[in-house]
Structure formats: C-alpha cells, structure tokens
Amino acid sequence: MRQSLASKTQVQNFDGKQCITDVMKTYMCVVCGFVYDEEQGLPDQNIAPGTRWEDIPDTWTCPDCGASKEEFELIEI
Numbered sequence: 001m002r003q004s005l006a007s008k009t010q011v012q013n014f015d016g017k018q019c020i021t022d023v024m025k026t027y028m029c030v031v032c033g034f035v036y037d038e039e040q041g042l043p044d045q046n047i048a049p050g051t052r053w054e055d056i057p058d059t060w061t062c063p064d065c066g067a068s069k070e071e072f073e074l075i076e077i
C-alpha cells in the first residue's frame with residue numbers, strides 16, 4: 001500500500017476591494033437644497049435605501065419643491 005501525499009492546495013483569495021467603484025453618490029436639488037443620498041434612499045417615497053440616482057424614475061420630483069431630476073446636481077464629497 002502506497003501512501004499518497006496529499007498535496008496542499010493553497011487557495012489565494014484576492015479580496016479585491018471594490019469600494020471605489022461602489023461608492024454611493026449624493027445629489028442635491030439646486031432649487032431648494034434638498035439632498036438625495038443613494039445610501040439612504042427615500043423610504044417615504046417608496047425609494048429603497050441604496051437606490052441609484054439613475055434608477056429613480058424620471059417622473060420623480062423633489063419632495064420639497066417639486067423640481068425635476070434635471071434640477072439635481074451631483075455633490076462631490
């Protein structure tokens with residue numbers, strides 16, 4: 001009986017940090033200053049936390065002043 005040497009397989013897990021591409025953005029209404037945070041969403045408006053700005057329907061308007069999505073600007077943090 002031969003004893004087989006079990007070869008050790010080393011699985012290298014490259015845990016690539018994807019946080020750079022996965023950053024949540026924040027948008028602000030230029031009319032009234034209302035801020036939409038993708039991370040928080042707008043539960044009051046049936047917009048779940050984590051909803052991307054581009055996933056919000058174009059019919060959506062600013063809850064404070066009624067401005068359209070076009071009136072919002074990306075805030076660089």
Ligand SMILES: [Zn+2]
Pocket residue numbers: 029030031032033034062063064065066067
């Ligand atoms: Zn507004």
